Structure formats: C-alpha cells, structure tokens
Amino acid sequence: MMKRIVRPLELITPKTFYSLMAAEIAIAVLLWLRFSVNLIPGPIQVAKALGELLSTQEFYQGLVSSLFLTFKGMLISILISLFISYTYFIPMLKPIGMFIVKCRYLTLTGLIFLFTLLTKNGSELKLSLLVFGIVPFFVTSMISELASINVQEFEVCKTLRMNNWETWFEVIIIGRLDHVVETLRQNFAIAWLMITMIEGLSMSEGGLGVLLIKANKYVNMPRVFALLVVILTLGIFFDFLLGFARAWLFPYTRLQVMK
Amino acid sequence: MISYSEKEVILKAENVSLSFGDKQILHDVNFEIHDVTRAGVSQGQVVSLIGRSGIGKTQLFKICSGIMAPTKGIVKIGVEQKPVEAGDVGIVPQNYILFNHRSVFKNLLIALDHSDRKLDEKQKKEIIDKHASDFDLSDHLSKYPMQLSGGQKQRVSILQQILTGNKFILLDEPFSGLDAIMVDKVIDLLVKISLMDELNTLIIVSHDIQNSMAISDLVWVLAQDKNHQGATIMEQVDLKKEGLAWRSDIRMDPLFQKQVDRVKSLI
Numbered sequence: 001m002m003k004r005i006v007r008p009l010e011l012i013t014p015k016t017f018y019s020l021m022a023a024e025i026a027i028a029v030l031l032w033l034r035f036s037v038n039l040i041p042g043p044i045q046v047a048k049a050l051g052e053l054l055s056t057q058e059f060y061q062g063l064v065s066s067l068f069l070t071f072k073g074m075l076i077s078i079l080i081s082l083f084i085s086y087t088y089f090i091p092m093l094k095p096i097g098m099f100i101v102k103c104r105y106l107t108l109t110g111l112i113f114l115f116t117l118l119t120k121n122g123s124e125l126k127l128s129l130l131v132f133g134i135v136p137f138f139v140t141s142m143i144s145e146l147a148s149i150n151v152q153e154f155e156v157c158k159t160l161r162m163n164n165w166e167t168w169f170e171v172i173i174i175g176r177l178d179h180v181v182e183t184l185r186q187n188f189a190i191a192w193l194m195i196t197m198i199e200g201l202s203m204s205e206g207g208l209g210v211l212l213i214k215a216n217k218y219v220n221m222p223r224v225f226a227l228l229v230v231i232l233t234l235g236i237f238f239d240f241l242l243g244f245a246r247a248w249l250f251p252y253t254r255l256q257v258m259k
Numbered sequence: 260m261i262s263y264s265e266k267e268v269i270l271k272a273e274n275v276s277l278s279f280g281d282k283q284i285l286h287d288v289n290f291e292i293h294d295v296t297r298a299g300v301s302q303g304q305v306v307s308l309i310g311r312s313g314i315g316k317t318q319l320f321k322i323c324s325g326i327m328a329p330t331k332g333i334v335k336i337g338v339e340q341k342p343v344e345a346g347d348v349g350i351v352p353q354n355y356i357l358f359n360h361r362s363v364f365k366n367l368l369i370a371l372d373h374s375d376r377k378l379d380e381k382q383k384k385e386i387i388d389k390h391a392s393d394f395d396l397s398d399h400l401s402k403y404p405m406q407l408s409g410g411q412k413q414r415v416s417i418l419q420q421i422l423t424g425n426k427f428i429l430l431d432e433p434f435s436g437l438d439a440i441m442v443d444k445v446i447d448l449l450v451k452i453s454l455m456d457e458l459n460t461l462i463i464v465s466h467d468i469q470n471s472m473a474i475s476d477l478v479w480v481l482a483q484d485k486n487h488q489g490a491t492i493m494e495q496v497d498l499k500k501e502g503l504a505w506r507s508d509i510r511m512d513p514l515f516q517k518q519v520d521r522v523k524s525l526i
Binding site for chain 1: 321324325326345346348349350352354356358359360369370373374403405406419420423425
C-alpha cells in the first residue's frame with residue numbers, strides 16, 4: 001500500500017485518495033498550529049477573525065462590490081476576447097490577435113496614469129484596468145486552444161461541401177464552445193487575483209481588496225488571513241460552478257473526461 | 260471469368276507532381292478509372308492504392324480529393340472530366356473525424372444539409388433512418404461520437420460522405436485498428452457501397468494488401484522511381500482482366516495469392 005502511494009503513475013481508489021487528502025489537510029493544520037508565530041496567526045485566531053469579519057456590514061458591502069466588478073469585468077473581457085480569438089482566423093484580423101497575445105508582457109503599473117486620464121471615475125478606472133489585464137491572457141488561452149485543432153477537421157468540412165464561413169462557424173465557434181467555458185474557468189482565477197490589486201487604486205467604492213489593504217495597514221494579520229480564506233473559498237466555489245456549468249451545457253465533455 | 264465492360268473515364272490524373280521546396284514527393288503520376296459495367300449489377304469501382312509508409316500516399320489522396328493542389332498536373336473527375344474541387348470527393352480519415360459536439364444523427368444531418376438534394380426535415384429524417392438501418396447504426400443515432408467504438412465511428416464517417424452525395428470516397432487505412440471480425444464487416448460494407456450505385460468509386464489506401472486487394476478491381480502500386488526523385492505509380496494491376504475481381508472466394512485462388520505476393524515485392 002505504502003509503495004503504491006509513493007510510486008508515480010499508480011492507480012489508487014477514490015477512497016484511498018480522499019483518505020490521503022484528509023490526512024494531508026490534518027498535517028497542514030497541525031503544522032500551522034505548531035509553527036504559527038506573531039506574524040502568522042494560528043487557525044483559531046483566523047477562525048475568530050473570520051467570525052468577526054462575517055458579522056460586519058462592511059464585509060458584505062465589499063463582497064458585493066468585488067463580485068459586481070469581477071462579473072462586469074469578466075463579461076466585457078469575454079466579449080472582447082471571443083471577438084479577437086474568433087477573428088484571429090480571418091487573415092486580415094490575425095495581426096490584432098497576435099498583438100493582443102504579446103500584450104501579456106505589458107505591465108499595468110505603467111499604464112495606470114494613462115487609464116486615469118482616459119476614464120471619468122474610479123469605477124471606470126478599475127473596470128478598464130481589469131479588462132485590460134484579463135483580455136491578453138484570455139485571448140492567449142483561446143487562440144492556443146483553437147490553433148491546436150486537427151487540420152483534418154477542416155479537411156473533412158471541405159469534403160462535406162461546407163464553405164470557409166460554415167467551416168469556421170462549425171469547427172471554431174460551435175465546436176469549441178465547451179473550451180470557451182473551460183478557458184473562462186482558468187482565467188477567472190486571474191480576474192479574481194487582479195481584483196484585490198485593482199480595488200486598491202480607487203478605494204471609495206470598497207471591496208475585498210480595500211478591506212485587505214486596510215487590514216494590512218494596521219497589521220491586523222488574523223483579519224488578513226480571514227480575508228484570504230474568503231477569497232480562496234469563493235474562488236474554489238466559482239471554479240466548481242463553472243465546471244458544473246460546462247458539464248451541464250455540453251454533456252459530451254463529460255464523456256471525454258470519463259474516457 | 261465474370262464479364263464486364265469499361266465505359267467512360269470517371270477519374271483521371273495527368274502528370275501529377277508534388278514537391279515541397281527542393282523535395283520531390285510525387286512525380287508524373289498518371290492513372291485512369293473507368294466506369295465499369297456488369298449485366299444485372301450496379302457495379303461500382305474499388306481501387307487499392309498500395310505503397311510503403313511515407314511514400315506520399317496521403318498527399319496523393321489529398322490531391323485526388325481537391326483539398327491540395329499539385330505542383331504540376333491535373334486531376335479530372337466525372338463523366339464530364341472537370342478539374343477536381345474540394346467537395347467532389349469524400350474522405351474517410353484513418354482516425355474517423357466526426358463533430359464531437361453533435362450527436363450521430365446531427366453528424367449525418369449536416370452531411371445531408373450540404374448535399375445537392377433539396378429536402379424538408381421529414382425527408383431528411385427518413386433518409387437518415389433508412390441509411391442508419393442499412394449501416395447498423397439505428398441504435399446509436401442519439402449518441403455522441405465519443406460513445407461509439409472505432410468501427411461505429413468509421414461507419415458514421417463513411418455514411419456522412421455518402422449522404423453528402425459523393426460518388427468518390429477515399430478511405431485511409433479502413434482496416435487499421437480493427438479485429439478480424441470487424442475487418443470482415445468493413446469488407447462487406449465496402450462491397451455493399453460499391454454495389455449501391457454504378458458510379459460509386461472507392462479508393463482504399465491500406466497496408467493490409469491482402470484484404471484491400473480482395474475487394475478491389477484495380478490496384479495501383481505507388482513506389483519510388485529509381486531513375487527519378489519522388490514516388491509514382493510504378494505498376495497497375497487490373498484484377499478484373501485476370502478474373503480476380505468481385506469474387507467472395509478470391510483468397511482461395513492461388514493466382515490471387517501470387518498477385519498479392521507480387522505487389523508486396525514491388526513496394
């Protein structure tokens with residue numbers, strides 16, 4: 001048994017896997033309890049701070065503000081990214097897609113001042129920075145996914161007498177909708193990661209990022225950790241939700257996983 | 260010997276050459292396929308393209324289907340002998356490419372949607388149901404391709420091309436990855452397709468020389484020309500002339516075995 005759990009490529013039962021997971025979580029909590037010092041609060045302190053946090057109105061206002069900004073930013077980013085990714089296969093528009101992919105290497109820091117001048121208020125500033133931050137990563141993932149389509153799929157479409165537009169629609173758009181949701185799932189993590197950073201730029205509307213900055217400012221480490229627990233839990237929840245939505249909307253993806 | 264006659268040319272390659280940069284892949288490939296007729300039977304044509312791996316069979320395949328243009332030469336199709344275009348010839352790839360996001364029924368429907376026939380939804384359903392029954396696919400119409408076995412996927416892939424209305428179908432390694440029983444079923448299916456319409460023409464690329472020759476009436480051997488760079492059709496074996504076509508007991512015939520051995524020695 002011991003040999004099987006340490007040897008690569010071994011197949012183990014789900015029961016063994018979940019037992020291993022539970023044991024590793026228990027060890028991590030024990031280590032956390034044993035080695036928590038002043039700067040790293042222990043689990044009990046964090047749980048207490050979490051309870052306090054959940055009883056404040058400020059937390060719920062911040063949560064709603066962060067979620068609203070994330071969803072709005074994601075929706076706009078998805079629309080822009082899909083347009084760029086799908087039109088990447090139209091020769092005239094391919095250079096735009098190529099340029100956006102390279103924009104991953106642009107740092108937002110240098111552009112904050114420009115965006116401040118271009119936008120009317122803090123809300124617009126945060127939204128535009130979020131969209132600008134997400135789009136290059138979303139487009140990169142989408143183009144990489146779409147460019148790896150087996151060329152034989154396009155050839156079969158030709159033999160079925162489909163013209164280029166029909167082939168583009170069938171193979172790239174309809175045929176890969178499930179991949180859009182998967183890419184969205186992966187990139188939601190990036191949006192969620194950026195949100196706390198961007199919220200610090202305009203603190204008037206609140207948000208989880210603002211709560212985090214305030215807690216850091218007063219070196220209230222139990223609250224910082226409590227906020228991180230909330231952010232991580234919400235992230236895992238949305239990841240699950242998107243995974244569920246993908247399996248529900250595109251049942252054939254479940255078959256691929258099962259195979 | 261089974262009597263037959265050859266009518267007009269329905270597929271013809273004239274001096275087809277292909278090169279990628281300095282590398283010559285194919286040179287001066289010439290062939291003709293005639294419409295074969297037999298009394299009392301709608302006899303289609305079955306041609307085997309035999310050659311070693313990497314010789315250029317796939318490229319010749321793509322040129323014949325009109326999805327790749329040759330560097331030189333031309334492929335003409337049909338009784339009217341017009342230059343081949345993508346959509347004139349169906350392809351059944353070795354890995355049976357289907358639309359994974361569509362059910363089997365919808366995979367077949369998309370083929371019918373692009374056929375020359377103008378049909379309403381009811382007629383389309385009737386045609387699909389009839390063909391699905393002929394191809395032993397009736398129980399699988401609501402399934403997705405990922406739920407099918409290799410043999411079932413192959414049948415859907417072939418049926419897709421038939422429903423599009425393609426008389427010419429190129430099959431890449433149709434016997435590969437199938438067990439002996441499935442190979443026999445595929446052989447029966449291909450013979451059945453060849454007898455569905457007089458103009459139905461199957462071109463089979465296979466490493467399984469014995470099985471593909473057993474159902475063919477013509478064999479092309481694609482091999483390297485010693486005096487020239489690139490491959491060409493070095494030999495054409497007309498099995499019907501030798502009385503070795505359209506016979507279910509052909510494998511028992513020593514003359515057929517001799518031909519199989521000869522083709523093997525040529526590649």
